[in-house]
Amino acid sequence: MPLLDVKNLSVNFNTLEGTVRAVQGVSFSLKKREIIGIVGESGCGKSVTVRSILRLIPMPPGEISEGRIMFNGENLLALDQKRLRGIRGSNISMIFQEPMTSLNPVFTIGNQISETFKVHQKMNKQRARKATINILEKVSIPSPEKRFEEYPHQLSGGMRQRVMIAIALACQPKLLIADEPTTALDMTVQAQILDLMLQLSDQFDTSILLITHDLGIVAQTASKVIVMYAGKIIETGSVSSIFKHPFHPYTIGLIKSLPRMGLRSQYGKKPLHEIPGIVPSMNENISGCWFAPRCDQSMDICRKVAPLQKYIDSDHSVSCWLFN
Amino acid sequence: MYTFIVRRLLLAVFVLFCLSIIVFFAVHMIPGDMVQVMLGPAATKEAIAALRKSFGLNQPLYVQYFLWILNLLQGNLGESLRMGAPVLDAIISRFPVTLELILLAMGLALLIAFPIGIICAVKHNSWFDHLLRPVSVIGLSVPDFWWAVILIIVISTYFPQFYIVEYMGFFDNFAVNLKAILPAAIALGITMSAVIIRFVRSSLIEVLQTDYITTARAKGLSETVTIGKHALRNTSTDVLTIIGLQMGALISGAVLVEVVFGLPGVGRLALDAVRQRDYPMVQGTVLFMASFFIFINLLVDILYGILDPRIRIS
Structure with a gap:
């Protein structure tokens, strides 16, 4: 099948x-x-x-x-x-063309990735944070602890697309x-x-x-x-x-x-x-x-x-x- | 962020300075002379000149302005020519009424506008949206003092138990205070809500078409979270802008509504002062309300920074 x-x-x-x-x-x-x-x-x-x-x-x-x-x-x-x-x-996950516009400008990277863990794996805040930092490492984003607190506009286009990949592959x-x-x-x-x-x-x-x-x-x-x-x-x-x-x-x-x-x-x-x-x-x-x-x-x-x-x-x- | 606030404050001082010039000369351009009004048509020339001198009105205008601004810098708005009491004291004792009225009106407007605006945006082009558009045009077109008159008629005819003749302070008698202010706030709030509905609707429709909303949906978030968290937060700066700007409309609306409802607020104080050509009082009230407007917009600017990280971290 x-x-x-x-x-x-x-x-x-x-x-x-x-x-x-x-x-x-x-x-x-x-x-x-x-x-x-x-x-x-x-x-x-x-x-x-x-x-x-x-x-x-x-x-x-x-x-x-x-x-x-x-x-x-x-x-x-x-x-x-x-x-x-x-x-x-x-x-099923999706990644879009424009990393500049596909992340919400008013929420931190960490917030936007951990949302996926909270919704689908029912994780609490702390576990979702850990999982997020883990996936940020997997998509090769340097100093993930720091990036967790940053907003999309502070990242380059390539970095943002890495974040999108992290969101998509989180689960x-x-x-x-x-x-x-x-x-x-x-x-x-x-x-x-x-x-x-x-x-x-x-x-x-x-x-x-x-x-x-x-x-x-x-x-x-x-x-x-x-x-x-x-x-x-x-x-x-x-x-x-x-x-x-x-x-x-x-x-x-x-x-x-x-x-x-x-x-x-x-x-x-x-x-x-x-x-x-x-x-x-x-x-x-x-x-x-x-x-x-x-x-x-x-x-x-x-x-x-x-x-x-x-x-x-x-x-x-x-x-x-x-x-x- | 702090330099941003400091810059805004400096700008506010500059705006207020320009405003003080405009207000001062505009007030003195109002036809009619206070002394003439006070003494009546039978007054002799000597009596008028003596009274003018005692008020300092015989000096050239720029000298009067200079003296006024000098006092202003020391926190002294001068004395009312009519009441003989400090202008600032009169304003401070009346301001709570106006503040309560404005805040209540804005609160009501937001309470009406947000749910309706959100429904119109989410279900845009639905029958509800189509129905709401002409209704909001009516809301926009009808002036608030008309609503005020209609409300007075309706309340006094059908709900006489809610009709209040004598205003009482917020802390003196809360029930009476609310009964007196609420209809006035409704009259002001209806017009305001029509403006805000349109803003919430158009801003939210725009945000709902952005890529990050598709991302939020693709993540598996519910519509409640997608709209309530991801979309609304992005419309909030737009809505905040209109709230700040509409404060001006609320303040000017408050003048008329206070008069119609007989509320002893700053608006009525200002209008009475204009009627009596009480120059220091007119200058004082206008400058005070303008400062209030600038203060609210400063608050809005600071809130932008809190709501939008792109402004805060740049």
Whole structure:
């Protein structure tokens, strides 16, 4: 049984301009100790997908219109609020993109971490303090006793993200959802934070769902990749298979647009590949493939009928008429 | 934090100095002469000149200002031209009434505004929120002295047992005191609460959309803790600002409401002094209430520091 099994998830946002179909029929599953990377451009629905797992999207205007999210045999979408709160932060945790804004500015680091221990493990103040200092040490924050009393604004971005990791991993969750955890950080700090996340999740047997738009990070960390475009999964497979043999023109475009050693920018030349056009507005009603308007290989059928998911081999599937 | 407070205090002294100039000259620009008013139309020129001289009113204005400020620096607000008693004594004996009225009004306003503002923010765009918006506009648009008149009519007609003609001090007769002040505080508080509801609502809606609230929910905290601890603490500085600023509205509102309800507060003292052209008394009351307003806002600034560590530790 997979740890997490998302089946046919659809999420809409009912706005004044109409219904935005942010996620459309997304299915994937994650095994214990597995690391899956979800990639795609901004606005492709990756954040909404993972936030739906803990029902953290604002409802209304958001609405999970369809689907099932099974975690450890329980449908998270059917749980009552109390049971769901019991899972949030203890069995499934999240790390967000902006360490600058995801910590509450008016409470100390210690207060914010120990809250998790108090809520889920019913610890008293003193034991929670001990546990907090312990986890601060684990995320390599120097002089944790002192940091316990400090406020978020006194810490650097990297340090704050370490604090977020401490909060997320405090209860040794089975699943960690990391929503672009390194995007807002400096290059050198990115590697440290990623390493820390991987090392601790390995220690705690935690599976990771890693959202990123950085294919390099996926290649380094994940075993499986999900490529999303306009609210749909368009290609999924093992990291090696996707990087060696990408099928979908969008995936090919994404991999081509990665900067590589040896490629040099010169005046008048443009060695970095780019995908023409922009992501379509999600409140349009497109009957065919959503990528067709930007695709250089699109055929007549692409604009009329949406392609179905096609398995190329046992763990690599693609939704594209070129392969149907 | 201490340098912050000292800086604020110095600024307050400067503001008060500027204010003293404005108040002094504004008071002397009020048409009509106190001596003329006192002696009546039949007074001879000599009698008027003699009385003016005895009050020191015959000197040039800047000299009068200089003498007044010199006394002020020694804690002497001068003597009332009408009562012949020190201005400060009159103010101090009247101030408890005004203070009680203002605090009670603010307390009532907060008591009404917080629960309603929170519900409106948490359930924003619900029927309750939609209903409350026009209601709060009514609250904002209707002046407090109108509420005062309406309350007097309602109380004297339907609840005559609560109607108090004679004010009594807080420590003299608490029941009578409360019966006298409460309707006035309600009249002041209604308008105030409408302002604060809007502030609590908009500030809380904004805070509820921040990332740290998502973090709090993702941690598995209940909505009560998420809103009550994480969100409200962050709106408190905004709400505190509006409380400080609205103190000005409360003080000016108190003048009218005290007159309508016949409460012997500083507001009524000031209004009577204006009517009688009792210059030192007008200057004294205005300066005193302005200092009170500045003091409250200084308190607000200090509270900011306590509530928001980014201000305290910088």
